[in-house]
Amino acid sequence: MAGASYPGHMNTPDDDWLRLDQQICFSLHAASRAFNGVYRGILKDLGLTYPQYLVMLVLWEHDELPVKKLGEHLRLDSGTLSPLLKRLEAAGLVRRERSARDERxxxxxxxxxxxxxxxxxLQVPRRIASSTGFGAEEIRMLRARLDELTTALDAAAALAEGQDGPSAAEQPSGASPGLRRM
Amino acid sequence: MAGASYPGHMNTPDDDWLRLDQQICFSLHAASRAFNGVYRGILKDLGLTYPQYLVMLVLWEHDELPVKKLGEHLRLDSGTLSPLLKRLEAAGLVRRERSARDERxxxxxxxxxxxxxxxxxLQVPRRIASSTGFGAEEIRMLRARLDELTTALDAAAALAEGQDGPSAAEQPSGASPGLRRM
DNA sequence: CACAATTAAGTTGTGTGCAATTGAATGGCG
DNA sequence: CGCCATTCAATTGCACACAACTTAATTGTG
Structure with a gap:
């Protein structure tokens, strides 16, 4: 340990927050990449990348879907999905055709x-689950926690984007600041 | 709801796992990107991307570090760090110089x-924390959970890489399939 | 000392992720 | 009907991530 000495700097709560921030954002980032790595190894057999697998999971549930809906399920936009779907099409797993009723x-x-x-x-999830060492219940709880987090973060991002505030001092707004648009 | 009907397919536990798998891996992926998005907005003021911020957090703790050590802290390899550091250098935030003692x-x-x-x-963490709506204690708990997960996943990935099994048909090995090595 | 094995950075190629833009199609409104 | 704002997909540009490879320096061994 023994971080850099910032001369004339006492150890303020801000410094602690900075360290904590390092830890939580890093933890999430690292967990996401670790997950990605495990999936990569397992999905290699299927010829899929992890995001491609996510798309296939949605399609296995829904069979047919416009790109827009797919993007809503996965929170991905066409900039990500278009080339990804083209690769899935090249691999022979999906077909893309313009809707007759709405040519867009x-x-x-x-x-x-x-x-x-x-x-x-069907075998993938079991292999993943055994890799985590977590039980189904633990996974469910972690998932619930993460979804809370995502909801809060998305709301905050939408709010910040909405008026790109000077910086912090926004009123918490009590009620539902949520999704004005979309 | 009402997933695609797979003719002649009963709803097996495998199907449930597939849905659960969709949920957990998607949740983590989504949370990571949501975090990234919130950071993006806040870090724009500092002229940093989220991964660049992570690098700076480490450097603020350590002041000087070889690329290798930086990579160990962040679990990133030179393929990611080299161009990132070049951008930080171009921005005037870091200097890179070959070590005199070890020219590599x-x-x-x-x-x-x-x-x-x-x-x-120093202001960033507070803005992030308020975006999550989580308290310091909740954050700490979530972080601990994620670190557990990362450790387990990394161990599993290392193990899989070690012998790169044929594909599925491995014996379930009865008891603890977990971490034989590492 | 010579030489193979190892190690550290960097480079290349592929695949996301996302902002910003483009272009076609649709819907609303006078 | 004609026009304009909106919507959807695709494209462009930039920045990760990571596997695979290259290059240079160091270490280990005879």
Missing amino acids: SVEVRLTEEGVALRARA | SVEVRLTEEGVALRARA
């Missing part, structure tokens, strides 16, 4: 090969 | 400007 929209649909892949994917 | 190593050191930036960064 593109429907993503599983091919037979894409449907068939699901059978092989 | 590159020491990363804060410039005065880099040290000065710390004062402005």
Whole structure:
């Protein structure tokens, strides 16, 4: 330990917060990448990347979906999804065709090969779960916690974006500041 | 709801796992990106990206560090750090110089400007914390949980890499499949 | 000392993630 | 009907992440 000595600097609560901040944001970042790494190894057999697997999970539930809906499920925009879906299409797992009723929209649909892949994917979750060493209940609790966090963070981000405040001093606004748009 | 109907498919525990898997891996992924988004907005003022901020946090603690050590702290390799550090150097926040004692190593050191930036960064954690709506204690608990998870996942990944099994059909090995090595 | 193995950074290539922009299609409104 | 704002997907540009490879320096061994 023994951090850098900042001359004329007492150890203020701010410094502690900075250290804590380092820890929580790093922890989440690291956990996400560690998860990614484990999935990478397991999904290699299926020829999928982790984000591609997430897309397939949604499609296995819904079969056909416009890109927009897919993006809402995964919180990803077309800038990410378009090239990803093109790769899935090149791999023969999905087909993309413009909707007849709304020419702006593109429907993503599983091919037979894409449907068939699901059978092989059924083994993935067990391998992941055993990698975590967590039980189903622990996983559920952690998930609930993370979802809380995501909801709060998204709301805060939307709020900040809405008026790009000078910096901090925003009123907490008590009630539901939530999603004015979308 | 009402997932796709897989003809001739009963709803097995595997299906439930697949849904749960979707939820946990998605939750972590989403939380990480939500965090990233909030940081992005706040760090814009400092001219830093989120990973750059992580690097600066480490340097504010250690002042000078070889790239290797930096990578160990952050679990990042030179493929990620080299270009990132080059950008920080271009921004005038760090200097990189080859170590005199070991010409392979590159020491990363804060410039005065880099040290000065710390004062402005002291406000970041409070703004983040207020965005999460979590208290210090909740954050600490979540962090502990995530670190557990990361440790388990890294161990599992190292193990898998070690022998890169054929694919699925490994014997479940009965008892604790967990961490034979490491 | 010579030489193979190891180690540290850097480089290349692929795949996200996201902001900003583009272009086509749609819907609303006078 | 004509026009304009909105919506959706795709594209562009930038910054990670990470595997695989390259290059240079160091270490270990005979």
